[in-house]
Amino acid sequence: MSEMITTLEETALSDYKYGFVTEIEKDEAPFGLSEDIIRFISAKKNEPEWMLEWRLKAFRYWQTIEHKEPSWANISYPKIDYQAIKYYSAPKQKAKPKSLDEVDPELRKTFEKLGISLSEQKRLSGVAVDAVIDSVSIATTFQKQLAEQGIIFCSITEAIKNHPELVKKYLGSVVPMTDNFFAALNSSVFTDGSFCYIPKGVRCPMELSTYFRINAENTGQFERTLIIADEGAYVSYLEGCTAPMRDENQLHAAVVELIALDNAEIKYSTVQNWYPGDKEGRGGIYNFVTKRGICGANAKISWTQVETGSAITWKYPSVILKGDNSIGEFYSVAVTNNFQQADTGTKMMHVGKNTRSRIVSKGISAGKSQNSYRGLVQVGKNAHNARNFSQCDSLLLGDKCGAHTFPYIETKNSTAIVEHEATTSKIGEDQIFYCNQRGIDTETAVALIINGFAKEVMNQLPMEFAVEAQKLLAISLEGSVG
Amino acid sequence: MSLTETIQSKYKELNAIAGNGLLGSVRAKAIEVFNTSGIPTSRNEEWKYTRLAPITNKNFELNIAAALPSKETLDSIRLHADAAAELFFVNGVFVKELSKINSESLVVLNLHEAAESEYKNYVQLHLNQSSKYNKDGMNALNAAFVANGLFVVVKKNKVVENPVFVYHLTDTTSDNHFVQPRSLMVVEENAQVQVAELYKNNGSQESFTNEVFEIAVRENARLEYYKVQDEDENCHHVGTTHIQQVGKCFTHCVTVTLNGGTVRNNINMILEAPNNEGHLYGLYMVKGNTHVDNHSIVDNIQPNCFSNEFYKGIIDGRATGVFNGKIFVRQDAQKTNAYQSNKNVLMSDTATVNTKPQLEIFADDVKCSHGCTVGRLDDEALFYLRARGIGEKKAKALLLHAFAADILEQVKPAALRSYLENKIDERLNIDE
Numbered sequence: 001m002s003e004m005i006t007t008l009e010e011t012a013l014s015d016y017k018y019g020f021v022t023e024i025e026k027d028e029a030p031f032g033l034s035e036d037i038i039r040f041i042s043a044k045k046n047e048p049e050w051m052l053e054w055r056l057k058a059f060r061y062w063q064t065i066e067h068k069e070p071s072w073a074n075i076s077y078p079k080i081d082y083q084a085i086k087y088y089s090a091p092k093q094k095a096k097p098k099s100l101d102e103v104d105p106e107l108r109k110t111f112e113k114l115g116i117s118l119s120e121q122k123r124l125s126g127v128a129v130d131a132v133i134d135s136v137s138i139a140t141t142f143q144k145q146l147a148e149q150g151i152i153f154c155s156i157t158e159a160i161k162n163h164p165e166l167v168k169k170y171l172g173s174v175v176p177m178t179d180n181f182f183a184a185l186n187s188s189v190f191t192d193g194s195f196c197y198i199p200k201g202v203r204c205p206m207e208l209s210t211y212f213r214i215n216a217e218n219t220g221q222f223e224r225t226l227i228i229a230d231e232g233a234y235v236s237y238l239e240g241c242t243a244p245m246r247d248e249n250q251l252h253a254a255v256v257e258l259i260a261l262d263n264a265e266i267k268y269s270t271v272q273n274w275y276p277g278d279k280e281g282r283g284g285i286y287n288f289v290t291k292r293g294i295c296g297a298n299a300k301i302s303w304t305q306v307e308t309g310s311a312i313t314w315k316y317p318s319v320i321l322k323g324d325n326s327i328g329e330f331y332s333v334a335v336t337n338n339f340q341q342a343d344t345g346t347k348m349m350h351v352g353k354n355t356r357s358r359i360v361s362k363g364i365s366a367g368k369s370q371n372s373y374r375g376l377v378q379v380g381k382n383a384h385n386a387r388n389f390s391q392c393d394s395l396l397l398g399d400k401c402g403a404h405t406f407p408y409i410e411t412k413n414s415t416a417i418v419e420h421e422a423t424t425s426k427i428g429e430d431q432i433f434y435c436n437q438r439g440i441d442t443e444t445a446v447a448l449i450i451n452g453f454a455k456e457v458m459n460q461l462p463m464e465f466a467v468e469a470q471k472l473l474a475i476s477l478e479g480s481v482g
Numbered sequence: 483m484s485l486t487e488t489i490q491s492k493y494k495e496l497n498a499i500a501g502n503g504l505l506g507s508v509r510a511k512a513i514e515v516f517n518t519s520g521i522p523t524s525r526n527e528e529w530k531y532t533r534l535a536p537i538t539n540k541n542f543e544l545n546i547a548a549a550l551p552s553k554e555t556l557d558s559i560r561l562h563a564d565a566a567a568e569l570f571f572v573n574g575v576f577v578k579e580l581s582k583i584n585s586e587s588l589v590v591l592n593l594h595e596a597a598e599s600e601y602k603n604y605v606q607l608h609l610n611q612s613s614k615y616n617k618d619g620m621n622a623l624n625a626a627f628v629a630n631g632l633f634v635v636v637k638k639n640k641v642v643e644n645p646v647f648v649y650h651l652t653d654t655t656s657d658n659h660f661v662q663p664r665s666l667m668v669v670e671e672n673a674q675v676q677v678a679e680l681y682k683n684n685g686s687q688e689s690f691t692n693e694v695f696e697i698a699v700r701e702n703a704r705l706e707y708y709k710v711q712d713e714d715e716n717c718h719h720v721g722t723t724h725i726q727q728v729g730k731c732f733t734h735c736v737t738v739t740l741n742g743g744t745v746r747n748n749i750n751m752i753l754e755a756p757n758n759e760g761h762l763y764g765l766y767m768v769k770g771n772t773h774v775d776n777h778s779i780v781d782n783i784q785p786n787c788f789s790n791e792f793y794k795g796i797i798d799g800r801a802t803g804v805f806n807g808k809i810f811v812r813q814d815a816q817k818t819n820a821y822q823s824n825k826n827v828l829m830s831d832t833a834t835v836n837t838k839p840q841l842e843i844f845a846d847d848v849k850c851s852h853g854c855t856v857g858r859l860d861d862e863a864l865f866y867l868r869a870r871g872i873g874e875k876k877a878k879a880l881l882l883h884a885f886a887a888d889i890l891e892q893v894k895p896a897a898l899r900s901y902l903e904n905k906i907d908e909r910l911n912i913d914e
Binding site: 036072379382395396397398399400401402403404405406407408409410411412413415416417418419420421422423424425426 | 527723816836838840842843847855
């Protein structure tokens with residue numbers, strides 16, 4: 001065991017292989033945040049007047065809480081100077097490319113390096129991708145094929161232009177601009193993100209996916225994702241992200257809203273691999289994300305996340321179980337190493353009758369990292385027969401890391417059944433011994449056990465992601481995992 | 483006069499009488515803390531579910547000297563069991579004259595006497611240790627009035643056969659009363675003792691108790707501590723029990739709340755030495771408008787400690803039950819085993835349960851778990867009983883009784899246990 005810990009300590013988070021920078025011409029906003037900057041962003045994106053008004057309203061609200069940055073989370077970081085960030089940075093393009101062939105070859109190379117295919121001919125994975133670099137979406141694949149079934153999959157900028165009625169109706173309906181500090185900030189300066197609408201009764205034939213990439217220096221990425229599954233629709237959505245290695249911290253504050261109308265189902269999977277900082281704790285992305293979904297009657301929303309990156313993760317994908325018989329699920333693996341800090345979890349708000357929710361959270365901490373689970377299960381007065389089961393397990397590798405659990409359970413209905421259980425331990429010496437005895441060396445044994453520990457969550461990931469996620473898990477804990 | 487004004491003027495009055503000295507400096511520091519932090523509001527994370535403002539907005543009398551009640555009143559609250567000592571607090575002030583000490587193994591002093599006595603050392607070491615963990619205004623407010631408290635030493639190598647009963651009597655016949663009992667107990671090496679605290683008020687006006695009870699347990703000693711709350715709905719209570727396990731020792735604590743207004747129990751168990759063992763049990767069985775909040779901190783500082791925490795709640799009527807258990811395992815506390823469990827039964831749709839079992843772990847070679855459940859009585863179990871000709875009401879009562887029994891059987895002194903069992907049977911109406 002001690003051998004394993006030493007190898008773990010010796011090995012730095014060996015190579016963050018996505019840490020390269022692409023040299024591309026950029027179109028940037030100056031440093032700072034003001035109404036002028038917001039007007040600048042809005043003008044850059046040729047937005048209609050109502051959108052600008054919406055942004056300004058959010059900004060004015062943010063100004064009133066500017067000094068009240070939330071401090072309740074179990075994370076510590078130097079104060080962020082919101083005036084020292086560029087709020088808009090876009091790769092220079094003459095016009096939005098009409099076909100994929102027109103996309104800047106340098107950009108295409110970037111995504112190829114990341115293993116994302118933007119060429120539709122190579123239908124390798126059968127995944128439709130919206131690729132977002134810094135502040136703008138550069139390409140969305142398979143749009144035509146999807147449109148045949150009435151599915152709208154495009155960047156949110158296009159959606160604001162082409163489908164204003166949908167955006168107006170749903171934007172901010174699940175995460176209002178006044179929801180929290182970072183949601184207000186995002187609402188005022190969000191630059192791009194994905195928009196997706198699945199019409200009534202349609203089962204989306206392929207996985208939809210957004211790939212986020214931070215490239216430029218000193219910028220923050222503020223994306224906004226809005227997914228609407230109309231009655232009886234189904235969609236599975238994937239999200240991935242990477243960033244270059246830099247010594248300073250960069251801010252990423254996203255908002256994701258999911259709307260599952262009656263009988264609809266949304267499955268949202270994330271593999272978060274922002275640059276986590278080096279082994280001394282320098283650099284890395286600050287990831288402050290608000291994700292929330294709302295369920296109509298008989299609807300289902302399922303969040304699956306594998307969190308391996310970011311210097312700081314502050315993220316609580318939640319579900320409001322408004323409709324009767326609706327289901328919410330949350331599966332999470334959060335891995336922290338070196339000086340990473342993660343404070344993540346979920347909120348399940350039971351409002352309707354016969355609502356069910358399930359939470360499975362697995363935290364793995366190594367190095368000098370801190371890993372927290374923070375969750376809320378709320379059963380309202382009228383949520384008869386609500387049912388919740390939560391499980392959050394933590395695994396500690398090394399004696400300098402910490403694991404924390406903050407589950408909040410609030411029940412106001414006597415017919416509700418709420419269960420919560422959590423354990424914290426290290427890998428048992430007897431388990432390692434058992435493997436050793438059967439000719440499996442310690443390294444492989446640890447890998448085996450960690451994979452088994454996280455399996456319940458990994459199983460929830462779509463095939464395309466499961467492989468990537470398993471590799472990530474191995475890289476993040478290199479030295480202990482074969 | 484509002485409560486805050488009363489506090490300020492009474493503080494001056496007390497300081498003028500009690501003078502400076504050791505306790506004087508504790509008071510002076512504490513009032514400063516209180517003046518900056520004030521009465522905690524629900525904005526304070528530790529007080530998220532418990533609001534004191536509706537109580538502290540009212541007017542209260544604050545006594546710094548005791549009025550002596552009649553013998554009948556005293557008799558009415560006593561348990562009439564064999565006791566090593568019966569110690570009385572009247573309106574928050576320890577009255578040594580009323581108290582009876584039947585055991586040679588105990589030293590009982592007034593706290594301000596103790597601060598000047600041969601036990602000065604203990605007071606210096608252990609008084610106000612709870613302020614390190616409860617940094618809010620309520621704890622400071624109690625410390626700001628520390629003077630006429632209780633001080634008990636259980637002598638080295640002595641086993642105290644019968645329990646020590648501590649009775650709190652609050653006289654609310656004519657006025658609202660704000661009372662602040664303060665106690666310090668030291669269990670010396672190889673000693674053994676059982677302590678039980680009981681509360682009673684005798685009037686229709688409101689009382690608000692803000693208590694701090696600190697216990698230091700030394701090498702190889704054994705402590706059993708019981709707290710029983712069965713006051714009326716016009717009695718509010720904020721109490722802190724702080725147990726410092728100084729040497730390798732064993733502690734066993736049970737808190738039972740049956741009635742009251744707004745009740746908040748803080749219990750801290752600090753395992754300061756290696757190989758410590760501690761158990762915390764609690765039962766809250768409330769109805770009406772009672773609000774009960776159990777906050778516990780188990781702090782594992784040294785290696786090889788064992789701690790176990792088990793709380794159960796039955797919430798009926800418009801009552802609210804809150805459980806917040808924190809387990810800390812510090813970096814040096816390798817090989818810690820720490821367990822925590824909280825189970826609740828909701829009996830009505832107007833009852834509420836808020837629970838937050840929390841773990842903070844900084845050491846890797848540990849086994850920690852926590853679990854909590856909120857639910858209702860098992861339909862199948864009810865059916866089983868009813869199929870055998872037991873009426874619905876009685877069947878429910880039997881199941882609830884069994885649910886509570888897990889905690890009740892942890893109450894070791896026979897007199898106290900039969901007292902509690904009667905109370906619970908009465909509540910469940912089990913004999914009908």
